[in-house]
Amino acid sequence: MTHSCGLRVFLVSLLAGLSFLVSVQPAQAQLLQGSITGNVTDASQAAVAGAKVVATEQTTNFTRETTTNAAGVYNLPTMPPGSYNITVTAPSFQTSAITGVRVSPEEVTRTNVVLTIGQLSQTVEVTAEANTLQTDRAEIRDDVGSRALLNVPVPIGRNYQSLFITLPGVSPPTNANSFTANAQRGLTFVVNGGLAGYNSIRVDGTGTFDMTANNEAQYTPALEAIENVSISGNSFDAEQSAGGGAINITVKSGTNSIHGVLFEDHTNQHIQAYPWAANRSLPNPVYINNQYGGTIGGPIKKDKWFYFLSYEGTGLIATSPFLAEVPTAAMRMGDLSGTGGIANTAPIYNPFSGNPANGLNRVPFAGNIIPGNMISQNAQNLLNYSAANGNLWKLPNTPGIGSLGLANNLNLNGKTYLERNQTDFKTNWNPTSKLSTFVRFGWGNNYWTTPTMFGILGGPGMSQTNTAQGYGGASVYSGTVSGTYIISPSLIFDAHYGYDMNSAFSVQPGADQNLGWTVMQIPGLSTAGQPANQARVSGGLPRIAFDTGFSLLGSQSQFQPQDYWDPEKNVDANLTWIKGAHNLRFGFDSDFMNSRETQLEQIGSGTSAAREGFSSTSKPRNSVKPPTPRESVPPIPRGTNSTRLPHSFWVL
Numbered sequence: 139m140t141h142s143c144g145l146r147v148f149l150v151s152l153l154a155g156l157s158f159l160v161s162v163q164p165a166q167a168q169l170l171q172g173s174i175t176g177n178v179t180d181a182s183q184a185a186v187a188g189a190k191v192v193a194t195e196q197t198t199n200f201t202r203e204t205t206t207n208a209a210g211v212y213n214l215p216t217m218p219p220g221s222y223n224i225t226v227t228a229p230s231f232q233t234s235a236i237t238g239v240r241v242s243p244e245e246v247t248r249t250n251v252v253l254t255i256g257q258l259s260q261t262v263e264v265t266a267e268a269n270t271l272q273t274d275r276a277e278i279r280d281d282v283g284s285r286a287l288l289n290v291p292v293p294i295g296r297n298y299q300s301l302f303i304t305l306p307g308v309s310p311p312t313n314a315n316s317f318t319a320n321a322q323r324g325l326t327f328v329v330n331g332g333l334a335g336y337n338s339i340r341v342d343g344t345g346t347f348d349m350t351a352n353n354e355a356q357y358t359p360a361l362e363a364i365e366n367v368s369i370s371g372n373s374f375d376a377e378q379s380a381g382g383g384a385i386n387i388t389v390k391s392g393t394n395s396i397h398g399v400l401f402e403d404h405t406n407q408h409i410q411a412y413p414w415a416a417n418r419s420l421p422n423p424v425y426i427n428n429q430y431g432g433t434i435g436g437p438i439k440k441d442k443w444f445y446f447l448s449y450e451g452t453g454l455i456a457t458s459p460f461l462a463e464v465p466t467a468a469m470r471m472g473d474l475s476g477t478g479g480i481a482n483t484a485p486i487y488n489p490f491s492g493n494p495a496n497g498l499n500r501v502p503f504a505g506n507i508i509p510g511n512m513i514s515q516n517a518q519n520l521l522n523y524s525a526a527n528g529n530l531w532k533l534p535n536t537p538g539i540g541s542l543g544l545a546n547n548l549n550l551n552g553k554t555y556l557e558r559n560q561t562d563f564k565t566n567w568n569p570t571s572k573l574s575t576f577v578r579f580g581w582g583n584n585y586w587t588t589p590t591m592f593g594i595l596g597g598p599g600m601s602q603t604n605t606a607q608g609y610g611g612a613s614v615y616s617g618t619v620s621g622t623y624i625i626s627p628s629l630i631f632d633a634h635y636g637y638d639m640n641s642a643f644s645v646q647p648g649a650d651q652n653l654g655w656t657v658m659q660i661p662g663l664s665t666a667g668q669p670a671n672q673a674r675v676s677g678g679l680p681r682i683a684f685d686t687g688f689s690l691l692g693s694q695s696q697f698q699p700q701d702y703w704d705p706e707k708n709v710d711a712n713l714t715w716i717k718g719a720h721n722l723r724f725g726f727d728s729d730f731m732n733s734r735e736t737q738l739e740q741i742g743s744g745t746s747a748a749r750e751g752f753s754s755t756s757k758p759r760n761s762v763k764p765p766t767p768r769e770s771v772p773p774i775p776r777g778t779n780s781t782r783l784p785h786s787f788w789v790l
Contacts, residue, residue, distance in 0.1 A: 232253065317604045357616040371383055392446045557584060583612065613641050647693075703735070
């Protein structure tokens with residue numbers, strides 16, 4: 139009676155857990171180990187019960203053993219990734235040895251063994267063949283193994299995600315976002331038509347969700363540090379689900395032998411074509427991308443304790459040409475009669491003439507020249523400041539095109555600088571045959587500068603890859619602590635804790651100079667008495683956008699300054715129970731996300747929707763009302779301090 143009641147309580151609890159799984163968002167757990175299973179038979183295909191199966195990892199001598207059941211089936215669950223030798227022995231049969239059995243995370247490797255009658259001292263050796271079809275799991279998945287990571291060429295950046303283009307169902311990965319929001323330069327991709335922001339990317343079980351740039355991973359290990367990448371597209375098991383793809387990265391471990399690698403990848407402008415907008419009469423703009431580093435791994439205590447260390451450094455100097463449209467010196471003095479020998483026949487009307495109620499019967503300016511006393515004093519202050527500081531708002535330096543000869547009349551080179559360092563460390567400790575553990579830590583940091591066309595007056599950003607301007611930096615941390623314990627041959631417990639955090643900032647050009655107040659003297663923009671971090675929100679020049687074709691002034695990005703602190707924690711625990719022919723697996727997964735960000739957010743729509751700014755709008759020439767003072771859009775910072783706690787129970 140007691141046993142029956144306990145069983146009912148267990149089943150009720152199990153169903154409650156399953157119902158809870160349905161009610162929460164898809165779980166994002168990662169099984170850090172793989173499994174080996176198979177059937178042991180004789181030459182007549184009869185099951186061999188009680189056969190001893192021993193699996194030994196080739197490089198660390200990690201060993202796990204079991205015996206076949208009455209049906210001749212053996213199971214070796216939660217095996218650390220690696221390449222194994224399997225030995226099968228049974229009375230009256232020759233010993234069978236299979237070498238090179240590959241185990242990957244979340245993969246069931248089926249290895250069937252046929253024993254031959256003979257003396258136990260006789261051994262039959264077989265080399266394992268890769269399974270072309272996975273029959274023990276329903277999910278559709280692919281692997282990018284160490285061989286592909288080592289040998290397949292990758293584009294500049296040495297990002298493992300570049301290799302996803304070789305996998306079916308994955309869109310070509312692309313770069314996105316600023317060097318601050320996407321400090322690790324993770325790539326955006328879609329798996330089987332899902333959403334990029336719903337991909338679940340984990341490094342040794344630790345989440346990498348970027349609260350700012352949702353489509354990219356917050357932490358990206360160096361290419362040389364990765365042992366294996368598995369990617370699942372659909373038909374997920376309960377322990378791993380995602381709205382997009384489930385991508386799991388395994389960082390390399392040390393072995394009983396010391397191994398190391400040194401590398402350097404160098405690219406410069408001398409082996410690249412001219413950029414489209416470059417001036418061919420000048421040398422090719424400077425472009426230097428240098429990536430270098432190395433790895434080393436080996437034993438601390440043979441067969442028990444191992445280490446692995448990886449470092450990658452990146453230095454980037456990217457000088458890119460950009461075209462813009464700026465007013466001529468004459469136009470800045472009010473002369474709109476024409477440019478470059480091309481006359482402006484469209485009359486420019488005096489907005490203060492004619493009927494003030496409806497703007498009709500306006501009188502054009504003589505010769506399309508605006509008198510100096512009618513130029514806004516705020517605008518004149520800006521023009522004077524630019525001229526006094528070496529024409530910050532650049533003058534044309536190349537013949538323009540278009541009906542007025544103004545388009546693309548400025549050609550400038552902008553130099554983006556990026557320094558990035560990446561370190562990955564992992565140590566494995568197997569103190570007993572029942573307990574295996576590892577600790578991993580990764581750290582990546584960067585510092586960058588990207589100019590604007592008009593210096594502290596802002597204007598278009600001058601980088602092909604960085605959407606922010608000014609300067610910034612970031613530090614990203616990622617770590618995992620994991621352990622697996624064999625309670626009995628049929629009962630195995632594994633758990634891990636993960637932590638991932640992004641601390642980043644960026645500052646727009648002229649952030650410490652409130653040019654809208656000190657130079658243009660626009661009422662309401664004074665930041666006197668404000669804390670420095672608050673005053674920086676109004677730093678630089680307000681955004682001034684023209685709908686006439688001229689390139690904008692002020693902040694192009696409008697989301698700066700930025701300040702991020704985004705930690706993520708993972709707690710996962712699993713229990714594997716082998717009962718007869720059944721392999722049951724229970725688990726719990728939790729994902730704690732905290733976002734503390736300060737960033738300007740767009741409100742409404744238009745060209746000046748985040749920071750303070752101004753925009754011009756063209757209307758029919760003879761029906762424009764006289765200008766009225768325009769209130770600047772107030773800066774609206776996004777200050778968030780939110781926490782997400784998705785979690786789930788599941789059972790297989």
